[in-house]
Amino acid sequence: MKADIRVALVGNPNTGKSTLFNALTGLNQKIGNFPGVTVDKKTGICQLTDGRRAEIIDLPGTYSLYPKSKDESIVFSVLAEKGSELTPDLIIIILDATNLKRNLLLYTQVADLKIPVIIALNMMDMADKANISIDIDLLSRRLGVPVVPIAARQEKGIDELKQAINHANKIALQVDSIDxxxxxxxxxxxxxxxxxxxxxxxxxxxxxxxxxxxxxxxxxxxxxxxxxxxxxxxxxxxxxxxxxxxxxxxxxxxxxxxxTPQTAHEESLSNKIDHILTHRVFGFIIFIGVLLFIFQSIFAWSEYPMSLIEDGFVWAEGILRGVLPEGPLADLLIDGVVAGLSGVLVFIPQIAILFAFISILEDTGYMSRVTFMMDKIMRKVGLNGKSVVPLIGGFACAVPSIMSTRTIENWKDRMITIMVTPLVACSARLPVYTLLIALVVPNKNVWWIFNLQGLALTGMYVLSLVSAVIVAFVMKFVLKARERGYFIMELPVYRMPRWRNVIFSMYERSKTFVLQAGKVIIAVSIILWVLSSYGPGNRFEKIEQTYSQPQYTKTMTPDSLARVISTEKLENSYAGVLGHVIEPVIKPIGFDWKIGIALITSFAAREVFVGTMATIYSVEGDADKIDSVQEKMRRAKNPETGQPVFTLAVAFSLMMFYAFAMQCASTVAVVYRETKNWRWPAAQFAYMTVLAYGMAFLVYHLLR
Amino acid sequence: MTLEDLAVGQTGVVKEFTDLEMSVKLMEMGCLPGETITIARIAPLGDPIAIHVSGYQLSLRRFEASTIILQ
Incomplete structure (x- = not known):
């Protein structure tokens, strides 16, 4: 449906622009891209009071028409281009009534472009509280444009603003500001x-x-x-x-x-909060507490919905198996597409929870204080105060964390953060680590309280953070800065979070992830499914023939026969063949071709390692039962030497490989989505693979 | 004297800037010649600093503060 009038929403950051956008458009929003650039374009439809419809374009927040970031450079180019599909008929500029002077700078620049303008004077409630008195009529006459007082959070003045859009002039009547x-x-x-x-x-x-x-x-x-x-x-x-x-x-x-009175009330309250939250001791303690809480919540709160999603897919697979005729099509649909889909959707709870927290941290103004406190440390290693949240979020999952790097304005800082975040030990590595540690590290205590297995796991987590910092430090010298780094940043007054914005941000980010990253993940899952369920020539038929002979069918139960067949099939599939092909390459780091198969199948998602191990070693019963997988792996012997396959050296070499290798299709997809250039995910994949191989090689030869 | 030399709670009036590029950004954010600046607080690790200027709070690094010359 076409809109009758196109309206651009412009304003400083922290003025309530997105709250106003949400209030005007409700759920009628769309996120796309501005043509040719990676900046998100938010548009929405606003139903006007006279029945007409206005298309609202939410332009990135900026302090001036002279851009300091890629996002900001969009503002002038959208406002200035004549006759494009985005050229606005009208500009609504939102001004913070408590800080009119600085806000008016952008107004005077925008007004001089001579497009009709309406001023939405936001935060009138705060201005009243601070005893700032504004003569709105006089201001309107001085500037020659309509001024509508609003309080976007309380949804006050929204109808008046819509009426002002109705009555907006077709020609610009604003008074000239400067010559x-x-x-x-x-x-x-x-x-x-x-x-x-x-x-x-x-x-x-x-x-x-x-x-x-x-x-x-x-x-x-x-x-x-x-x-x-x-x-x-x-x-x-x-x-x-x-x-x-x-x-x-x-x-x-x-x-x-x-x-304006000399000191504003709200600000002094905000100052008192700052005294505690940026205190040299309590400030860090509170910050660490907040991070731990977020980290815990992502794990704890997502557990139930994630298992619900997984169970839902298992149930759907069961239904599909019953309905569809047996054959390759059903297998493709169930083991390829549905399994891939489940791998995508299972991330939604973690993404939604992380973004709920980030949105709350930003809305309240705490995020800028975190940046303020952490800037000095993070700058030393080539990162930015704002890199802290993605890095910590990386312990749960790199996917939402990389999406959250958008809050970092500096291009170089953001790229380094994106490049190192996947090194942080995410939750998908946990099952791999626990399996391998339990296999080779004795479960006993040293120095009374420290459990050896626990120490090994902690060591892997610490290693991940240390390696992220070291790689960031190296990249600081490799990457060229596009702009001079600076840190002139507004510290907004503390506010209560707006729950509506929190919900919007959860919904938006989850949707973006599913639509953008989902395609790649499903494609990769299908390829991997084909690799592991088909084999060259007639190898599969031969396996079926062999095991249909009476010596097997008579002596084995149908269950264990099926297991042996699936093991044989996996070993003879394309994935198995590939395992043999890559064996010479992975032999120096202590892996045999069976581990090679697991490396290939877990290429798209690390946690698949455990399941593949279960299939390779024909684990009886539920593949989720780690104990039985472990027992089989413990007994696995090298056919040539007769020695156990999983020695301390091999297990730690494997852990190093999983710690550093980019075994996650979702992350690759999301890095592409955030950088809009295949070179970044490719470079990241390359450096991580090299690092993984090198570290595995080192550890294998040290421990052997 | 530059803004960097002020202690927390002290106030100064902006005279001029030593760095043109930085001055453009600072002026857009309301740090103009003639404007009064008060140091609000210093980050726990000594850098950056937070200032009160033209009715709001702004944070900037010490180096950036050192480009602002006070009256």
Whole structure:
């Protein structure tokens, strides 16, 4: 359905822009991408009071039209491009009433583009509390645009805002703010002639930003570059004088429209909270407590829904088996597609829970304090204060953690965080570790209290964090920074979280994951299914023939016969063949071809290792029973030497391999989704594989 | 004297900047010449710092604070 009017929502960060967007559009939202860039585009439909429909585009929060991040660079390009499918008919600029001065800077820039504007003056309730009095009518007359007071959290003023959209002018009536032409008179005149515009501020912005604007042709951009040289234009100097001129204008506007008392009440309360939360001792203790709580909750709260999802799929598989005629199609559907789907959906509880917490941390303002406290440490290793949350979340699952790196504005910091997060020991590695540790580490105590097995497991977790930090430190020197790093960041006033936003964020992130990463995971699952259920030539038929002979059918129970057949089939499948093929490569790290099969089948998800081991060693009964898998593995002997396969050296070599190798299709898919370039997941896969092989080799030869 | 030299609770008025690129960002965030700045707190590890400026709280690294010259 087409909308009658297109409205762009613009504003500073922390002004309640997304709350207003949610209030205007409800569940009528869509997330896509701005054409050609990786920035999320949120659009929604707003039902106006006169029956018309407005399409609302939520533009990334920014303090100015001069971008400091990729997200921010979208704002000017959407507002300035004429006649595109995103060109707005109207701009709603949301301003924080408690901090009008800084907020008005962006307003004056946007207003000078001469698109019709409505001001939504948000946080009126907070301004009242802080005894800030604003003469709204006078402000509206001064600026020449409608000013609608709202309180987005309380959903106050939303209907009035919708009415203002109804009555919005088709032409821009705002008063000129500063005399833009005086900033660079000759250059502006030349660019106006060149691009056939009569808007001096648009021309000036082209001078500043032409390199990054997709709607300019290369010739236009080159021509503007020449004009800049001709007029000796210095972008930063011009920006500085523009900003000073704008603030002078803003001071004039605010002089008799806004009265602010000396100290605001809300801020002093926020200060008191800061005294505790950023205290040099309590601050860290509270932060560690918060992290532990999040970490625990992701594990504990997701356990039940995850087993529910798994059980649901087992039930569905059972139904499908009953309904579908036996054959390769049914197997493909059940063991390939449904199993792959289950592997995707099972992550939803963890993703939803992590994002609920992140959304609460951001909404309350605590996240920026975490960044504030951690910046110094994290900067030393090439990360950012904001990298802490993804890294800790990585202990549960790298997938939602990598999705959460979007809060990191600095490109280089974000990429390093994405690259090292999969090294952190995630929950899928746990079954592999517990199986192997129980196999080779004696269950006894040292120094009274420390259990050896527990120590080994703790060691694996500590190793993961240490390796992440070391790799980050190395990447700090490898990656080139795209922008100069800086840390000029607003510390917003503490607020209660908005539960509606929390729910939205849980829903959005889960949906994005399923739709984007899901495709890749299902494809990989199907390929792996084919590899492990088909074999070259007539090997499978031969196995069936062999075991249909009376010496087997008479002496073995049908159950154990079926197990032996599936073991034989797996060993003779393409995966088995591949296991033999890669054996020369993995022999130096102590693995035989059977372990090779497990490496191949667990390529998409680490936890599959245990199940494959169960099949390879024909474990009786439930494959989930780790004890029986372990017993079989313990008894496994090398046919050539007669020695046990799983020695201390092999088991630890395997653990090293699983600690460092990128055995997770979901992570690969999500890294692609977040970076929009196959080079990143490929580089990550390569460095992790090399590291895994090297560490396994080292450990195997040290322990042998 | 620069902003970096102030202790917690002390106040200064911005005079000028030593770094053009940084000044553009700082001015957009409301740190303008003539504006009064109070040091609100220092991060537990000594860097960054938090300041009160034009009615809100801003955090910046010590290096960035050292580019702001006070009156």
């Amino acid at each position: 833009v032409r005086t900033l660079a008179p000759a250059l502006i005149a030349d660019i106006e002639a060149e691009t056939q515009t009569d808007n001096p501020y648009f021309a000036l912005q082209l001078a500043h930003q032409h390199e990054h604007l997709k709607f300019l042709t290369t010739e236009q951009s080159n021509r503007i570059e020449e004009l800049e040289k001709k007029h000796d234009f210095h972008s930063q100097k011009a920006q500085a004088s523009e900003t000073i001129a704008r603030y002078n204008y803003i001071n004039d506007v605010l002089y008799d429209t806004v009265q």
